[in-house]
Amino acid sequence: MARIGVMTSGGDAQGMNAAVRAIVRSGIHSGAEVFAIKEGWAGAIAGQDHIVQLGWSDVSGILNKGGTVIGTARSLEFMTREGQLQAVANLIANGIDRLIVIGGDGSLTGSRQLCLSWSDYVEQLLSEGRITSDQAAAHPALHIAGIVGSIDNDMVGTDMTIGTDSALHRITEAIDAISSTAESHRRTFIIEVMGRRCGYLALMSAIAGGADYTFLPESPPRDGWEERMIDVLARGRAAGRRDSIIMVAEGAADRSGQPITATTIAQVLRERAGEEARITILGHVQRGGTPSAYDRWMATACGVEAVRRVLEAEPGSEPVLVGVHRDAVHTTPLVQAVEDTHRIAGLVADAEYQAAVEARGHG
Ligand code: F6P
Numbered sequence: 001m002a003r004i005g006v007m008t009s010g011g012d013a014q015g016m017n018a019a020v021r022a023i024v025r026s027g028i029h030s031g032a033e034v035f036a037i038k039e040g041w042a043g044a045i046a047g048q049d050h051i052v053q054l055g056w057s058d059v060s061g062i063l064n065k066g067g068t069v070i071g072t073a074r075s076l077e078f079m080t081r082e083g084q085l086q087a088v089a090n091l092i093a094n095g096i097d098r099l100i101v102i103g104g105d106g107s108l109t110g111s112r113q114l115c116l117s118w119s120d121y122v123e124q125l126l127s128e129g130r131i132t133s134d135q136a137a138a139h140p141a142l143h144i145a146g147i148v149g150s151i152d153n154d155m156v157g158t159d160m161t162i163g164t165d166s167a168l169h170r171i172t173e174a175i176d177a178i179s180s181t182a183e184s185h186r187r188t189f190i191i192e193v194m195g196r197r198c199g200y201l202a203l204m205s206a207i208a209g210g211a212d213y214t215f216l217p218e219s220p221p222r223d224g225w226e227e228r229m230i231d232v233l234a235r236g237r238a239a240g241r242r243d244s245i246i247m248v249a250e251g252a253a254d255r256s257g258q259p260i261t262a263t264t265i266a267q268v269l270r271e272r273a274g275e276e277a278r279i280t281i282l283g284h285v286q287r288g289g290t291p292s293a294y295d296r297w298m299a300t301a302c303g304v305e306a307v308r309r310v311l312e313a314e315p316g317s318e319p320v321l322v323g324v325h326r327d328a329v330h331t332t333p334l335v336q337a338v339e340d341t342h343r344i345a346g347l348v349a350d351a352e353y354q355a356a357v358e359a360r361g362h363g
Contacts, residue, residue: 158323
């Protein structure tokens with residue numbers, strides 16, 4: 001009987017539980033056994049009680065719960081060769097050669113690496129006597145499907161990552177709440193949101209919440225942004241607006257790479273406009289709580305497809321990333337998705353690329 005491992009890895013995201021539930025039930029429905037690898041790659045390295053079989057009712061009542069009931073972690077050990085070797089040894093000891101990883105860019109990059117080096121690791125484990133030749137022969141490849149679970153929406157291969165929609169709802173609710181107190185006091189609020197190097201959450205929530213000004217990693221402002229921002233806020237006030245909202249992505253920076261933080265912006269407003277702005281750093285409230293309907297649907301659909309893909313995989317099959325494109329489930333080779341994600345992240349940080357974008361009129 002096929003044995004599928006499922007893990008959640010990296011930062012948690014609303015909707016991960018929906019994916020776990022779908023994988024367990026769809027796996028069982030397809031005649032496979034499904035094992036939770038608790039605490040992500042750290043659990044794969046620890047082995048023993050971190051790898052447990054899940055039955056149909058073990059995933060009851062988790063569809064609407066935030067976080068991940070099987071635990072998650074960011075494992076530095078997994079970045080080392082010895083860490084990956086130990087994870088491979090434990091997967092083989094449990095008869096797992098099909099794995100679904102629900103995680104962000106970092107976790108999926110590590111998973112891709114493990115897949116590519118699988119036969120090398122198996123050979124080393126065999127030569128060190130850590131696995132038997134029967135075990136080595138029974139595990140010629142690791143069939144991986146990745147599902148992107150991250151509120152950041154920063155991965156190529158899917159239009160949305162699991163958790164992004166819920167985080168966006170949470171941020172928009174916070175903007176609405178802050179707007180009412182800001183209006184009462186005729187105040188400016190600077191709201192900092194997560195997203196690492198990606199400005200998706202900041203940009204979309206700025207549009208949904210009707211913010212006045214936004215700072216994004218993908219679009220570092222030209223010199224003189226301080227005066228332009230003050231002018232935009234002043235024009236809003238002159239037009240009768242009582243509140244001003246500035247959204248700043250946590251990865252925002254200027255063109256020299258100097259971070260632009262909520263504190264930097266507040267200082268500019270104090271020193272150049274004589275205004276005492278208030279700062280709200282939303283933090284982990286964005287990542288917690290109930291998943292939205294979209295995240296539950298999408299995580300479920302991707303979970304079912306991921307099971308299908310790992311069960312159909314044969315030696316030589318490429319690891320895949322399961323995501324959504326134009327509201328339908330969509331798969332991409334994992335290697336390509338990881339490489340394209342890194343290439344684009346590199347471009348965003350590249351000054352020449354930024355200059356070319358601006359020259360085309362999109363700066
Ligand atoms: O990648 C998800 C994310 O929430 C980022 O937006 C944020 O920068 C980071 O994780 C926070 O990580 P931690 O929970 O480890 O503080």
